[in-house]
Amino acid sequence: MSGATVGFVGLGAMGRGMAGSLLRAGHAVRVWNRSPEPVAALVSQGAEAAGSLAEVFAADTVVSMLANDQAVEGLLLDPELLAGAKATLHVNMATVSLALAERAEALHAEHGIGYVAAPVLGRPPVAEAGKLNILAAGAPELLDRAEPLFAAMGDRTWRFGDAPRQANTAKISTNFLLACAIESMAEACSLAEAHGVRPTDLVEMLTGTLFPGPIYSGYGSMVAERRYEPAGFRLPLGLKDVGLALEAGAARHVPLPFGGILRDAFLDALAHGDGEKDWAAVAEVARRRAGLPD
Amino acid sequence: MSGATVGFVGLGAMGRGMAGSLLRAGHAVRVWNRSPEPVAALVSQGAEAAGSLAEVFAADTVVSMLANDQAVEGLLLDPELLAGAKATLHVNMATVSLALAERAEALHAEHGIGYVAAPVLGRPPVAEAGKLNILAAGAPELLDRAEPLFAAMGDRTWRFGDAPRQANTAKISTNFLLACAIESMAEACSLAEAHGVRPTDLVEMLTGTLFPGPIYSGYGSMVAERRYEPAGFRLPLGLKDVGLALEAGAARHVPLPFGGILRDAFLDALAHGDGEKDWAAVAEVARRRAGLPD
Amino acid sequence: MSGATVGFVGLGAMGRGMAGSLLRAGHAVRVWNRSPEPVAALVSQGAEAAGSLAEVFAADTVVSMLANDQAVEGLLLDPELLAGAKATLHVNMATVSLALAERAEALHAEHGIGYVAAPVLGRPPVAEAGKLNILAAGAPELLDRAEPLFAAMGDRTWRFGDAPRQANTAKISTNFLLACAIESMAEACSLAEAHGVRPTDLVEMLTGTLFPGPIYSGYGSMVAERRYEPAGFRLPLGLKDVGLALEAGAARHVPLPFGGILRDAFLDALAHGDGEKDWAAVAEVARRRAGLPD
Amino acid sequence: MSGATVGFVGLGAMGRGMAGSLLRAGHAVRVWNRSPEPVAALVSQGAEAAGSLAEVFAADTVVSMLANDQAVEGLLLDPELLAGAKATLHVNMATVSLALAERAEALHAEHGIGYVAAPVLGRPPVAEAGKLNILAAGAPELLDRAEPLFAAMGDRTWRFGDAPRQANTAKISTNFLLACAIESMAEACSLAEAHGVRPTDLVEMLTGTLFPGPIYSGYGSMVAERRYEPAGFRLPLGLKDVGLALEAGAARHVPLPFGGILRDAFLDALAHGDGEKDWAAVAEVARRRAGLPD
Structure with missing residues (x-):
């Protein structure tokens, strides 16, 4: 698996447009979704289907766009998953609670994985068009690293500080x-x-x-x-x-x-x-x- | 006194810009203010100074821009003043209560004077520039008659109905x-x-x-x-x-x-x-x- | 007219019980009401009917129990009435606004009439029984003077200070x-x-x-x-x-x-x-x- | 262990008074508390010290008075504890959320243990005096069975229905x-x-x-x-x-x-x-x- 591959979790109405934008910008994208239908659509656009979350976390960078705290908690804040991850950066673009943001950051830190919060403004058609506004926070070097992904998905990135929860x-x-x-x-x-x-x-x-x-x-x-x-x-x-x-x-x-x-x-x-x-x-x-x- | 003369009451921060806009648009304007200083400034721009409110209400149309209910009530809702008025239209551009708007409309009707409410959006520099937004309501023929004045003072007039209180x-x-x-x-x-x-x-x-x-x-x-x-x-x-x-x-x-x-x-x-x-x-x-x- | 006579204004559901309590306690009471019916009932209990508010204010002490600010303002805060009054104490037992309480106090002071506020707690049957709780405020000597009246109408008097508005x-x-x-x-x-x-x-x-x-x-x-x-x-x-x-x-x-x-x-x-x-x-x-x- | 023994969990400011009231009324009481100090005090009043929560739940009836949802959840809603319990009635007297009340009821039902909610009104001295007001709800036969305990701890029991959460x-x-x-x-x-x-x-x-x-x-x-x-x-x-x-x-x-x-x-x-x-x-x-x- 190439280091340039981006793992992407969560192909809901927003996520599928965002993953599509990454593909159109030339990124290799490995996708995973709880239900299989949206995966096929993305694969037809050039994405690779991941067989498991572990495969997603074998990519260098993981982008996730899940519905809420429960989904993030249940799927991604899994110590086993994170312990086995090769990924060194997780960009969480969901709208989650500050309590979850803090738990997520701490848990990723424990496993040596960089964590960035980057929730977005925009409805599905805007995600589709790669014109989102991205509200980002995290360590500057991590944000810099994520910038090409943000550029593919969004019109503009707004930085709010070094701590993910600020975004x-x-x-x-x-x-x-x-x-x-x-x-x-x-x-x-x-x-x-x-x-x-x-x-x-x-x-x-x-x-x-x-x-x-x-x-x-x-x-x-x-x-x-x-x-x-x-x-x-x-x-x-x-x-x-x-x-x-x-x-x-x-x-x-x-x-x-x-x-x-x-x-x-x-x-x-x-x-x-x-x-x-x-x-x-x-x-x-x-x-x-x-x-x-x- | 020519029928084309506009009487103007209330030369506060907003009123003086509005009266100035009327002058610049070529209207003859007869002004009155409780304190004399702003009157002199308008006279130097071509306005005529009224010696009394009765002189203002001798004009065909009166525009007023007073600070609040108390000022309108105290100065203009004066049965004697209205009974002696030659004016057939009063355009009240102040921000007043609905209760006052109703009393004003009824009192003007008693004396056969048309009454229009036309409060504005915009700060003094906007009034000065004749670029206000004017929120107007009243009988359509009265609004039509006031339109040249609105055009001089504002960028756009928004009509809200036949009853002044709607504005x-x-x-x-x-x-x-x-x-x-x-x-x-x-x-x-x-x-x-x-x-x-x-x-x-x-x-x-x-x-x-x-x-x-x-x-x-x-x-x-x-x-x-x-x-x-x-x-x-x-x-x-x-x-x-x-x-x-x-x-x-x-x-x-x-x-x-x-x-x-x-x-x-x-x-x-x-x-x-x-x-x-x-x-x-x-x-x-x-x-x-x-x-x-x- | 004897100095011991109490003038009483306002024979609504509360007032008639209060005036009745005064009568039962042996006070001479001269009553007035906007509508005549309750007057007759009180007269049958021994009260004297006043022909005018001026006759009420010819008594030493006036007690009033009107419905609201408007009634007090319209009937009692009449400079002419107060200027001609022989009364030296007015006990206002209505629930009124603080603004009215202040105007009332000032106006009575202008005319040399003592003014006490004494609104009550209790429904009509409690008024009837002379068992009200009376919340009183005003100059101590005036409150002392009103005390026999309070004792007739109420179970207990609670004093809140020297300024009527406190009550x-x-x-x-x-x-x-x-x-x-x-x-x-x-x-x-x-x-x-x-x-x-x-x-x-x-x-x-x-x-x-x-x-x-x-x-x-x-x-x-x-x-x-x-x-x-x-x-x-x-x-x-x-x-x-x-x-x-x-x-x-x-x-x-x-x-x-x-x-x-x-x-x-x-x-x-x-x-x-x-x-x-x-x-x-x-x-x-x-x-x-x-x-x-x- | 006699069937008449009451297990009691939670000897905080309220619980110790309530357990004491049970003792004074002649009940055999086996007590447990997270920190040991209050246990000794109760033992000196005649209580038996439980070595574990399992020993408490070996009694016929368990009464618990814990501080909040977290304590109840952490200590008592333990499937293992309940599966091994001999107790057939648990009277939960804590003030807890309705969500917890529902989970508790369902979990006890799974293990065949009767569950009653009986939060109380009163401060520690009232608990000490056995004069609490007890708000109780649950199956009528369970409430009847708890009544002697309620009588020992409280002045009066108010019943709110068959479902514990009603209390x-x-x-x-x-x-x-x-x-x-x-x-x-x-x-x-x-x-x-x-x-x-x-x-x-x-x-x-x-x-x-x-x-x-x-x-x-x-x-x-x-x-x-x-x-x-x-x-x-x-x-x-x-x-x-x-x-x-x-x-x-x-x-x-x-x-x-x-x-x-x-x-x-x-x-x-x-x-x-x-x-x-x-x-x-x-x-x-x-x-x-x-x-x-x-």
Whole structure:
């Protein structure tokens, strides 16, 4: 096996685009996924199929993009796997908790494997296009080493420090801001509607003036039009992300009052059966509180 | 007095730029202000000084840009003044409460004067440059009549409906969203800082990716750098605007949970002596809650 | 008119019981009410009917028990009335805002009339029985002078200081605590019910152990049994009282996070048509948030 | 070993009083504790010292009173221990999460051991006196069997249903109400103090009228006098209990807005170094928010 090979774990909606970007940039990629279907698709693009996680960790560098803490914990934080690894760098691009980030870093250090956190901003089509924003942290020499991979998968890499968890903090903070923006617009649109202003008019003005950009524009129109399906990002995942922020706050005694409101709003949405909708559906909670017509 | 003359009341930091824009666009403008200094400056630009509010209301159209409800109530909602007015249109561009907007509309109607609400987005230099965004509502024919004035003062006019209060609703909702954005960034930056991420790094990434635009960029850097002076918009004015949103919500039974948090945060900031700072200083409350170094 | 006569203004559900208590204790009472019916009832108990407020204020001491700020402001804070008064003491027993309490004190001082605030705890039957708790504040010699009246109307008088507004503060704080207790039980009962515990079992245990007393017991059973009618204290009055606390907090920059939650919960209840129910019906908001069966 | 012997695990401040009560009531008690000191004290009162947890579970009935989920999980939810147990009833009197309660019940059922949850209300001196209030749930025949033990340890047993977790729900709800009462008084006392009313006067009146009982009286005076040491119940334990309520809420999608406020207040208190104080010290957060003198 050549040292230039990149091991890649996790071919979900995001991971398959990212692995594809690596292939298109000329990297040799050895892929593994819990379910076999996405593996075949990547192999048809030139990837090598790994027979086991151990084979992935026989590559010099491993990139992983798993769904959450549980998946990372269950699949990768395996002392046996790490003890037998030839890899000297693991780039974890998942959105995970700070507690997991710390455990992961310590465990990799024990086994002499470099560990870098590099969660991303961007939806699957952006991953597909290799245009992600990558939030990275870790030892500078490791980040330098990962740079060609980042260049293949992303538009730009933002560095947040020497400790991997700093990148996870940045990602968690960003998702917290997304949720705050959605709830803000939800409350503003309910206020507007209750006073006879069309939410679509409000959002059009807002995004045409002070609040340009994909979040206010994208979620703003979903909220204003009450269009929550198909779900780009499901509501329970939103609650999970708010939970990551609250947990990160608790670990350092940082109160997050907006976070508490968000948590309750997402629970309220789930209590009313909106778990399969986009997290923008939290706006229905604001409407229900105000008794606006269903 | 020619029918083409525009009466203008309120030459504060915003009003003087707006009146100047009208002059530059070739309108004849008759100005009045409580204190005389700004009048002289406008006269030197070609305006006529009114000797009284009655002289202002002798013009066909009156534009007013006063500081708040109290000023509008005290100066303009004067039955005697309105009864004697020749003006047939009053364009009120101040940010006022919905309750005042309703009283103003009713009182003008009693005296047969058209009333339009047209609060604006933009700071004094934008007013000076005639590049404001104007949020307008009122009878369509009145809005059409005001359009040449709007064109002189603003970049774009956004119409929100036939009832003047709809424009005030849009403005109040917008300011509410500004306050929400500031508090969101304050909480996110405290979270980041507590975990060793530099808030300036976080804000640079955010504004370079998902949150472009003047609000996240301008207030984001103020929050991240803890730079709250000189005040572009003083904290007590921020509390006043949050209060307008809460009051508007209460009038239609619209709970605004983020609004409640904002109110407490602004009170906390005032309790700690930050009343002369920019409203971005509410971020210090988030830092204090988390025990971050002063 | 004898110096021993007490003028009494405001014969609502509370006032008529209080005036009756004064009569039963042997005081000469001259009564006035906006609507005439309650006057006749008191006259049949031995009271004298006043032909005007001026006649009430011709008595040595005036006791007033009006519904709210508006009534006090409109009827009693009348410079002409006070200028012509022979009364040297006005005991205001209404629950009013601190702002009104301050205006009232200042205006009475201008006219050389002693002013005491003495809001009460207790429902109409308690007023009827002369068993109220009286929260009093004002100059000690005035409080001493009012003591025989307090003794007739109440079980106990609690003194809070020399400035009348201190008694209003105590009353506003007490009502705030009532609202907090109701919301606390509402949330706890929703939590219990969602996990299969009968709210009535929970409340029975709570009031039998750590939370005895009329509030937890009375409101607890209303919440647990979802019994909100007939209304002992209507929901909009509860919102008004929460508003008095928030306003009092704002005046001294005291954030009240529970107050913000209460405000939203009461608005939510009003938005859902519960304005005629007892304020314990705010518990339905907690149930609705959790999606509990209607 | 006689069938009448009761195994007892956990001789902390509460457990030693409870085991002592069992002894005084004539029960044969075999005790185990992680650290040996309390064992000796109980042995001197007539208890038998168990050499291992297995010896405890050789008794017919086991009572456990451990500190938290971690202790219960680590010591008692041990499949080997339960598989070898002769005990047919385990009465778990600790305050634990609902998630743990469910796992515990299922695991005991697998091994054919009856499981009852019976958390208690009362501080150590009350445990010592055998006057606890016991919140119990489980199969009726198991509760009946435990009744003599309950009678020895408590004043009264409150039954909440057939599923053990119902008792845990009742306990978690009760502790949530305690925290709400403390925060309510903290806010009310800050409001009062800011307006010149002595918090001690306010609390004296409150507890003498509408809010009798140990909670408002005990915590009220601590808050009013700012007396937080010695700690009867440490602040981090309060945060843990609030967390149990929030977690229980989340499991059934029950928003708890007061809970979110409490969480932030406790974090704020910890951020300011009050972790060794009584949880009533959360009142300092309310004072700090309002800028009241330190």
